[in-house]
Amino acid sequence: MQIVKPPKIQMDDVPLNRFHIKIAGLTFGAHFIDGYVLGQIGFALTQMTPQMGLSSFWQGMLGSSALIGLFIGSLFLGHISDFIGRQKIFCFSFIIITIGTFSQFFIETPLELFLLRIFIGIGLGGDYSVGHTMLAEISPRKHRGILLGSFSVIWTFGYVAANFLGHYLTYIDPNAWRWLLMSASLPAFIILLLRIGTPESPRWLMKKGRYEEANTIIKKYFGTNVILNDEYSERKAISFFALFSPQYRQRTLFNSLFFICLVIPYFAIYTFLPSILNIMGLNQSFSTDLLLNFILIIGALLGIVLTQTFSRRGFLIYSFIFLAICLGLLSFIPEQQTLVMLMLFAAFTLVLSAVSNLVGVFPAESFPTKMRALGVGFATSMSRLGSAIGTGLLPIAILSFGMQSTMLILTGILASGAIISILWAPETKDLSLVEASDISVP
Structure with a gap:
């Protein structure tokens, strides 16, 4: 009797x-921890500021510190x-x-x-680069x-968890901020x-x-009839500057710039959400936070x-077009139109959370294996640098130019993304992922 081998x-x-x-x-x-770490700092600052006499400078620096670390970690650990x-790096981070x-x-x-938060951000940034890359390289198309899109959902759950725990702990003990900040170490x-x-x-x-090692892993985890044909003719080390070679510079710029245009409004608005809601005339409370956090999860x-x-x-x-329209309208609607503002802000939150799924998808799918971690890491690092700058400058912009002008600046960033x-x-x-070498704009 002839044994029929399964097809490759x-x-x-x-x-x-x-x-x-x-x-x-x-x-x-890593994405849960990232959302948790970035979501908890706002609540910690409310207790730390009077205790340590924090100036506006230090509040801004602490608010953006993890993002600075993310920039460094994404840029270097992904390349390494x-x-x-x-x-x-998957373990070291x-x-x-x-x-x-x-x-x-x-x-x-x-x-x-x-x-310390820069140090934490370095670990998170390295994991962003390697985590996206590893999952992209083993996942069926x-x-x-x-x-890859689920990263945004998990990040949102981490952010929301930090919000709920922050609301709970800050009413218990004046030093609860220490426990809040340390609480991320257990899941980590x-x-x-x-x-x-x-x-x-x-x-x-x-x-x-290392073909023998690769085939051993493939057979163990995917099946004895599974094969992998990929673009491995070039085995020399890839230079960082290859990202800006004629073949790759357009996708490098696209992934970096769309990422930046999406996350600057996200982090700038939601890091200082209580202040923004108050300035807009929307009462900031636990119920308001609950509603917006629920919308963030639904959107993700x-x-x-x-x-x-x-x-x-x-x-x-x-x-991008929808978000720019929403934020532009929010800039001009009078404060008395509370219901309209809330509906627009909810719609903005829903779509922003939904499209954020693509920050985990596009960079990982845009680069071939030989430079995937480098490309993902560079795009992520640029986004976090932009986020850190935007988050740090937002309070200054509101103070100097007013809420309307600041929202219009963020609207311009979203329009640029479109x-x-x-x-x-x-x-x-x-x-x-073999075809990632040949992608082009339709």
Whole structure:
């Protein structure tokens, strides 16, 4: 009797299995921690400011400190992983995060907290680069959009969790901010333990010529009939400046600029949300926070569906246009029109949260394996640098120019994102990662 061997299938086309879900879960952990770390600082500052006599300068520096670290970590650790491997940075980043978040309990000066949060941000930034890259490199193309887009959902859950815990703890004890800041260390330590022993990316191993190791991992986790044909003829080290070569500079600029245009309004508005709501004439309370946090979660979940249903390019372009219109209208509506303002702000929040799914999808799908971590890391680092600058300057802009002019500036940033996307956004939906070498604007 003749034994029929199962047909060979590409790793891009394997069914979703438990290993995919495991790596996704471990990768999502960084985004939960990121949302949690960025969401908790606003509540911590309300208690720290009178205790430590924080000036406006230090409030701005502490509010943007983790974003500064994210810029550094995304830029350098992602590039390093192209040389030493994804898995090493995958674990090392959470050693940094665990130590940094735990140490926040013991700080005595704002400078100490500022430096610690930069340290934490470096770990988070490195994990952004490597986490997106690892998951993109093992995910089947059919499910890649959902898995990569889910980062935004998990980030939102972390941000909302920090909001709820912050509301609860700040009424218990004047020193509750220490426990709030340190609380991220427990989930970070658990994620670190679970990441130990995870395998290296087979695509990275093949790029380095370690075919036997790569095939062993593929057979163990995906099946004995699974093969991987990828663009591995070029095994020399990739220079950072390759991102700006004629072949890649357009996608480098697109991923960096659309990312920046999307996250500057996000972080600038939601870091200082209580102040903004009060200036706009909307009462800031626990119920208002509850409503907006609920909308953030609904938007993030909706974004997964929209990412999978519509073209990546179309979803991004029309979202930018919608967001710019909403924020522009909010700039001119009188304060007396409270209901209209609230509805517009809710619609803005919903779509902003939904389209934020694409920041985890586009960069990872735009670059070939040989420079994926470098490209993702650079785009992420640029976005966090823009976020840090925008977050730091927002209070100064409101004080100097007023709320209306500040909102119009943010509207201009969103409109710029729409123009950049119309000119340069590629369509990456349903592409294999081999085809990432050949993407172009439709």
